[in-house]
Amino acid sequence: MATLPTYLYTQKDPDAGTGLFASEAIPPGVEILRVDRPLVSVLDTPHLKDTCSECCLWLPENGYGGDSQSKRLRACQGCMITKYCCKECQTKSWKRTHKYECKIFAKLYPHVLPNTVRIVMQLLLRRKAITLPDPEWRAFLDLQSHVEEFRSSQVTNEDGLTTWHTIELMSQAASSYSGSKEPVSFTQTLTARILINTHTLTTSTLDPLGLCLSPYSALLNHSCTPNTAIIFSGSTLTLRSLAAIPAKSELSISYVDTTNPSLTRQSELRSRYFFNCTCSACSAGITNGLPDPRPDHNFDAIKGRAVAIQAAASTLPPDREAALLKRALSFLSRYPPHRQPNPSIFHTAFLNAIGTQSWAIALSYALKAYFFIDPLHYQLSWHPVRVVRKWVLLRLVTQIIGLVSAGDGRIKWLENFGINWQIVAMGFFQELSDGARLSHGSNSPFAAEVKAFGEGAGMGRDKVERILLEEEWAKLRKVADDQRETLREEGNED
Template identity: 35%
Template sequence: MSESPLPAVYTKTEPRPAPNGQGTGLFATTDLGVGKVVLNIKTPYVAVLDTPRLEDTCSGCLGRRQHGEPGVVLKACTGCQVVKYCDRCLAQYSTVSSPFFSSSLLFTSLYHYTSLTNSEKTCQAKDWKFSHSLECAIFKQLRPRVLPNNARAVLRMVLRAAKGRYSPPELDAFSKLETHAREIRQLNPQQWGRIALSSKAIKMYSGTDVEEEVISACGAKLDLNSFNLTNTVYDRVGLYLHPYAALINHSCDYNSVVGFDGDELFVKAVRPIKKDDQIFISYIDTTYPSTVRRSELSERYFFNCDCSKCKLGLDAPEARFLSGSHDTSKLHAVEGEARKLMQSAAADDSPLVTVQKLKSAMHLLHETSAWPVTRQPYVSLRDELITALISAGLFDEAFIQAAIRYLRVDPVVYRQDGHPIRQVHAWALVKLAIHLSADAGETRLEPLFRNHHIATPNLSLLVWSVLHRLVHMEDQSCVVPSFKDMLHATFDDVQQEFERGRSNPRSMTSEINTQWEQIGALVDLVLANE
């Protein structure tokens, strides 16, 4: 992996002009196999948590330790009480006076900050050094109001730039990023209004002499170029920006995927890439039909996608209905009803009501006899249903739904075995099976199989077979290192459990196949009655 001129950036790519009005793009400098690292960035230009995640995610490791070490408790920064850190990594403090904010900021009293005397490897010390020392007093002054994520991100960039924390190549790369500021002003006046208001506030809070217009341009750059920051299991936790990663253009038929391990970014090849090929990621959820994708891309990113998948239009697999003749206007009406139910389910507080609404929406689609389980919004409805069933404590039903997704949806929707979403869904199935098999008494799973005259499968064998497959295909897998570590640790535990029981699943291939046949039979019956 060669180091780029930008600090902390390791890559097998270089920026070049891209064809078809795509501006600059990144191009492979060598052939790259599936699962290979295309780009690894150790330190973000800026990364912030979404406001609700400030409560439950460490602002230092961005949740990396929380997944590896269950039971980690978060403690609030004693200064601002807004950001929290893993307790195991909290530093020892001594309180000293800070000269930082006395003049430039709006504070009447001298703020006391805690100087860190412990190792810099701690989450709080790391974040303090990176940026929090510059913003802590501002957050404290504003409490109980917490700035929105994009305002906190722009504030961080302004404060870090003022303290000379960015190198000249980083500042230069950031300055060259596309903003589409003119299009935002003309076409999305609400977005521009939010950016402008936020810039005014940032200028006031930070006391910076940078002009509001320049801060607004930072805000527009952030909106256009930031990534969804995700945790180890690919749940969104915040915003991330780096000017090198921001050069990657979009294709719905992408060859690479992005993931985060704490604040470290990984771009991996999800398909084989040849030297000089352009690197493409997806900016949006590509499981939706081209009409939806194209309008999302033109509204937020101001371009018309012309990729091979978009060219297929209604002939593309994700847009097709089941074979037969269909009244399309009726199908659209049903889709509208299903979407309304989905929206109202999202707004509901009660998991059981949410479950009912989502099931009703799925039933509407199923009743058309035209809607494949792999066509949106069916796919998203099932994802939401699994989450709602888990919240409602209905783990057996969640397990069956996760098995439907694993066996019948994902192989079509995410064709590559190593696709991170496919791996995360497999992990969810494993977790549910482990949870159910740990239940001492009879779970509701047994009657479910019995009622359909199917023998109940041995969940431990299923868990072993999924984990065995995931661990053995890890070279081709596009997940981040902490996810792989989690799989390894769980597989080792399961393997040891079998060894203690003096059995060896490696020699039980036909038993394992039988368990999958049993699961497959129930999955098809549940789908037929959806």
């Protein structure tokens, strides 16, 4: 994409710099911008092993949550680092980028440079080879870098290095490995600009895969109540509306997790992006439409303990991790499930249960988010986060249907609830197919995958009557509640 679509324009603001605006009214749930391939993108180091470096097809080892095609990834025989799902992807990647970096990666094998160094290096190498499209490169250079703010920032990472020291090290590495002759200060500013302007590259189910930079979508300023969201489909970035956007309005995305209270969001925005958020939610002390909780020392102490347990748990084998996460949740059980860090710990516990194939437990955590967390954090029923979580729920329920018919003992606890799993699956499928059209687009591969999955399982034929769904939904609520009671009891005992 060499330029912006005609219905988008840029406008400068003395505080926020350049932003992206719509000249026409935009309805909710439509595509606003499409970037077939961002200017540069890299995979996070662990994903170099399980994701195609060209089209971003993700094939995780456990198969859960990844792309379902029966493809295999093959490593580049030159560096043994990047992997591809087919010859065509390998050739495309080679021509655009990999021929410049393959020998560098090979020399370092089995070590891999951090993703930020690799993305800066990609820009330097392609600039040296004069293969960067000029309009995009110039648009990139116009973006804010905050290099002076980075230089004076006292923020440190877990190794105690200031952000500026880290930028110096990353620039030095990118410069020397790429053989760039650019002045040191140019590469440092380039690195700072990358840190400010990259998006997290994700799967269409919002699992993070890496980093990417498109100078057009980088123009989007932040709001804690954003009117758009970025959705990836493979390596294609699309910007979609989350609300009706009046003509001549600014488009916004959220740079941070909007489920955190306003003080947490503001402090993150100040330290990572160097601005004070004055959006309506921050000004009114609101988090996703709900007033921020009042300051509470007891909560702060319990939260500190729970977060420390969560961090310690992440280093342990899955069974011990699960026990510790349950303990962390039990400390927090007298606070609402939607109050952070509850949602974050529930999600980690859900992933742990999936990893250990504890399907009934995974279902109870997923239902907790479905009933008690997501509707409060994302009031839009087709918000991408809610749609993606419904997709996970649908697949989990399908798994449970298989286990029920096989008489598998791992889901015995669920038998107490007398649930008609077929109706539940059809209900989730209905909600999901309506939502995916708006969140991802009716022509998106995600919507197509959902449709094929549902139809393949015979769910697409009839609509289930509302009354039948309500009966089953009441039972599902009990599954989510039952676990909440258990956690509360454990919390009180402590």
